[in-house]
Amino acid sequence: MLAESAPSQNRVKVKKRYHQNKVALLFLTPWLVGLVFLTLGPMLASLYFSFTDYSILSPPAWVGTSNYVTMFTGDALFTKSLKVTFLYVFVSVPLKLAFALAVALLLNKGIRGLGIYRTIYYIPSLLGGSVAIAMLWRKMLGGDGLLNQLLLYVGIHAPDWVANPKYSLYSIVLLSVWQFGSSMIIFLSGLKQIPSEYYEASSVDGAGKINQFFNITIPILSPVIFFNLVMQIITSFQSFTQAFVISNGSGGPVNSTLMYSLYLYKKGFAFFQMGYASAMAWVLVILIGCFTLLVFRSSRTWVHYEDGGK
Incomplete structure (x- = not known):
């Protein structure tokens, strides 16, 4: 009897597992x-x-690797766009992460109404990528914008931050840094x-705030820094x-943006030129993959986990 019941029990288990898989597949279908x-x-x-x-x-007409x-x-504009993008990434990402970490350290002091401050600082991340905010930013940093009007009150005649090729890209960097909310959270x-x-233990040993920041906060927070770094590079x-x-869609002035x-x-x-644009898209995928791989490889030397691994 036991020998005969074992196969039937196995068939029941298989049917039950098959039914569960069908249900899971149904929910995964969308x-x-x-x-x-x-x-x-x-x-x-x-x-x-x-x-x-x-x-x-x-x-489409097949042209092989001609686009590449x-x-x-x-x-020449492809090379120029790469230079502009590299400069933007190498400047905006460190500044954004540093600013987000500084604000997070301030909010971690146990202040009252933490939820309100956290929401206020997160709002730029929700709005910063919108067209309306970008237009407002262009007006604010223009030749007769709010920033220059404020500087004029103290006797500083500032340039048009958007129209000047020396500063136009950095106006976009500043807008990116302003959207620090997600990294801060x-x-x-x-x-x-x-x-x-x-x-507390390090204070007993005489460690100061700066010493604690570089020897306790940064090493323990390194996995979080690593995650934010990868996400911000990709973005x-x-x-x-x-x-x-x-x-205004031109990439100007003088292709500086x-x-x-x-x-x-x-x-x-x-x-x-959709074929050419598709080739550019795949080059971008490879670039992002290479930089992400470099960050992952470098993480072995500076990312510390709780189990002592790297």
């Missing part, structure tokens, strides 16, 4: 459909288009997880709205 038709499908299509001469208005060769050997959550006993390489609105994503957009939707 995500799978989105993955195939909204992510993988367009990605594969753009990969094919990157090897074609495709103007949207006419069928032209990009790296005969397109993550930093604040990480700071809350640091045991106060560490600071910064894809920046588009601010440069588009502030420069010609971000890579903006130039990609112009190639695809202004000049209808």
Whole structure:
């Protein structure tokens, strides 16, 4: 009897597991459909288009690696957009993370109404990527904008921060740093997880605030810093709205704000060179992947985890 009941029990378990898998697959179906038709499908299509001469208005014609060769050997604006984007990433990301960490340290002091302050500081991250805020930023930093009017009251004649090629990119950097809210919230959550006993013990040993910051706060917070760094690098390489609105879609003045994503957009939707734009998109994917890989490789030397690993 026991020998006969064992197979039947196994069949029941298999049927039950099969039923559970069908239910799980049913709930996963919307995500799978989105993955195939909204992510993988367009990605594969753009990969094919990157090897074609495709103007949207006419069928794609296969040209092999011609788009990539032209990009790296005969397109001066491609090189310019890379330089502008690299400068933007290398300046904005460290400043943004440093500012977010500084605000998080201030909010971690146990002040009253922490929830209100946290919400107020997070609002720029919700609004900063909008067209309206970018337009407001352009007006505020213009030649007769609010900032220059305030400086004029103290006798400083400032330039047009948006129209001057020396400062135009940094006006976009400043807008990016202003959107520090999401990184600040993550930093604040990480700071809350640091045991106060560490600071108390170090104080007994005579450690000051600066010593505690570099020897306790930073090492314990390094996984959070690592996460924010990766996310901000990926986001910064894809920046588009601010440069588009502030420069009126031109990338000016003198291409000083010609971000890579903006130039990609112009190639695809202004000049209808969709094949070339697709090639640029895949170069961007590779660039982001390389920089992300570098950060992951470097994390072995500076990211510390609770189990003592790196």
